[in-house]
Amino acid sequence: MGVPGGVLDWLADGANWSGENGVWHRLAEHALVSGTALALACALALPVGLWLGHTGRGGALAVNLSNIGRAVPVFAVLALFMVSPLRSAGHVPTVAALVLFAVPPLLTNAYVGVRGVDRSVVEAARGMGMSAGQLLLRVELPLARPLVMTGVRSAAVQVVATATIAAMVGQGGLGRIITAGFNTYNTAQVVAGALLVAGLALLVEGALLAVDRLFPRPAAR
């Protein structure tokens, strides 16, 4: 029996879906951890990125922060949390590591998006007497939205894919299905785990795209 058939059999077996190590439980953990991390990262990074873009200062800081962030392995951060008192705090170490991972790209995209707004439009809005807050919310944010949303979507996909690393230090999530399959030389299970993660990532991307479409876009000029 080839691997594709084995994967289908594994996914079709109800026993693999139930219980503590089952797909449903791991999927729920994975969704909870990634969702919380993404929401927290957006709440932290987007306001700061938008404001930095609005004032035009601190841009080098945002971009450099993003580059340094790329250099820090998620695995190392997670490992550090796991040998600290945080280890007994449930999903907190995983969420914290993923937030640190997702903030830099979100921050950079928000900053670059607002900086990329046509200066003449901003000047015109300022000439109409808009305050800084109005300018940011009614002019810059709508025009920067495509780039900001691209940042959110790619961060979401990366967070979902990266949350699997938690399994390497014994934390929960779909990664556990992959490591369990790896340890028992069960290739079908590894592939099934990878498919589940990729499926969740695509689902999240699709959902974010749908949410984005719900809001009207500014008219093309």
Added chain:
Amino acid sequence: MAGQGCLVANDWLCWEYVASRSEELTDAAVQHVWITAASVLTGLAVAVPLALLARRGRRWAAPVLGLTTLLYTIPSLAMFSLLLPLFGLSAALVVTGLVLYSLTILVRNTLAGLEAVPEEVREAARGMGYGPGRLLWQVELPLAMPALLAGVRIATVSTVALTTIGSIVGKGGLGNLIAPAVSSNFKAQVLTASLLCVLLAVAADLLLLGVQRLLTPWARAAVADGADGGRRRGPRNGEV
């Protein structure tokens, strides 16, 4: 630095650990550098032809960009596990996985760099009798160099970080020290190996920045003249 006994006390920073395990740390760091360098160089050797292929038109661009983006969504943990039957427990396995990941960034940046070459420059070179090969080698690639190297820098830094995951198959460079230290709650080893990892990434980035300056002296001259106002082409932050 904490003095003697920090190993017994399980301190975060422990010079005694660094001194007594220097050989282990050096070996892991060397493996890390070797895996990263092999991955990025191989990635570049695969990415440039792919970018040239993608440039031939939409018929090629869509599958090339689609496939390299799709590869990026495979979780690294699964990627290394899945390649295991093909390569066994070897460094080639980790390198292959990392090459596949680096393609996303390298292909996109090379393509963006090539597409940013102004058409009139190409026309001028053709008018001077440059054939397609010479045009690519002497005109287009040098002009695409800043975007290409920006991609190499991003790919290198993320590869240094991703190499640690290779420890699932025992070939993760410094990650090999982190994984067992988590299970035994050995703080000094986790922190030292993690810091070394970040240092490696920063050092590699600075080295490549130096290479970039050497290879594209005109870029610096243009900035010094202050003559590039509004004429900057290509990706701003390297990422496309």
